[in-house]
Amino acid sequence: MNSKVLMVFAGLLLVGAVVVGYVGVSLSKPAKPVASSETPAAVIPAEVDKLQRTPVVIVTHDLPALAVLTAKDLRLEYLQTAPAGSFAKIDAVVGQRVWVAVPAGSILSAAVTEPGGPLARTIRPDERAMAIAVDEVIGGGGFVLPGDYVDVMLFVADQSNGTRDLSAQVVLPGVRVLTYGEQIAVANDGQAHQTADGKDDKQKEHKVPRTAVLAVPAESVARLMLASQAGSLRLAVRSKDEQLYEKDQEGRYLHASLNPAGSEPISLDQLLGRRAPAKPQATRREIAPSAVSGVVVYRGSKVTHEAP
Incomplete structure (x- = not known):
């Protein structure tokens, strides 16, 4: 075959390949969507x-x-x-x-x-918020949380009489914990407030709580004040199964107050159940009968005095 014929034949093959490639690309393209007469979905204004x-x-x-x-x-x-x-x-x-x-x-x-801070919104009109010093031992190992109910217990070592008398008693039963450290209970507005001053979480984790605020019945404020000075206090956590919070909100829970005198001041001897020392009785003086002048005359059962 002549070289010129071969070149023409190669050219025709190249043109045919280009045509076939174009047709293949055209067929592989997705078909254009047919314009629909329906209106597109409206955008939500x-x-x-x-x-x-x-x-x-x-x-x-x-x-x-x-x-x-x-x-x-x-x-x-x-x-x-x-x-x-x-x-x-x-x-x-x-x-x-x-x-x-x-x-x-x-x-x-x-x-x-509304006036009043977050702590004032967590108590009722018949309660007072009082703070006590705590540590990991007093506060149940540090696991006490706001909203828990605790019994406040008092331990006293009395050495006033020359002997060491030890006593323990429940000072206040079933009081609600309002704050523990920097955590505070949910207020009446439904918001939980924090007493922290913006420190980072790592510093908060290592900070040991030093105070706990309790919702004390108004008539027992003086009792807790005296107990905090009489000896060492401990917080005994009450069980959740007692449902004291639910009963408290429904008005079916009453604090078992141990101070029937109401808001009257109580002494330390009354708090510890001591008996007041008996007062010595005054000696009776016998009064001698006064001498009566005259003559005593007896007439049967009658006794008369006649002047001399």
């Missing part, structure tokens, strides 16, 4: 999404403590989940006073519009 969220009141600028709220200080924002204690309407808080400084952008809640 922002107003519909707003209706599915919960409004909360936000502070627009920094507010100092004791400031009275106005409509210019507040705005509404819509969140998927509203925090506990937040407000849903601006009119509900206009005219109220904030008791602490509130920074701009904060969610306004009942924690700043």
Whole structure:
């Protein structure tokens, strides 16, 4: 075969290969979607999404403590989940006073519009919050938590009479733990507050609790005060199965007060059950009968005196 014929034949094969390749690429491309006469799904407008969220009141600028709220200080924002204690309407808080400084952008809640700190919100009107010193031994090995019920026990070593008299007794039964270290129980607004000052978690883990605050019945405050000075205290944790918290909330739980005198002051001898020493009885003096002047005259069963 002539070389020229071979070159022409090779050229035809190359052109054919290019044509076949183009056809193959064209067939491998996905078909374009056919335009449909149906309207595309409508995008959910922002107003519909707003209706599915919960409004909360936000502070627009920094507010100092004791400031009275106005409509210019507040705005509404819509969140998927509203925090506990937040407000849903601006009119509900206009005219109220904030008791602490509130920074701009904060969610306004009942924690700043109602007087009293988080500890005061955890007790009832017939209770008082009292703190006692604790360590890992006194506080049940450090496993006592806010919300637990404990018996306050007192150990006394009395050496006043020259002999060492040891005694132990339950000072207050079934009192609620409000705080233990930097942990505080949930307040009435449903929020758990912390007493920490912003330290990191590693420093908190190694910090040993030094105080525990108990919800003491008002009539037993003096009793616990005397007990803390009379000897060493221990906290005995009550069982969860007793359901003291549920009974307390339903008003079916009464503190077994050991001080029937109410709020009257009690002495240390009364606290320890000591008997007061008997007072010496005064000696009776016999009074001699006074001499009667005159003559005694007996007439039967009658006795008369006649002047001399």
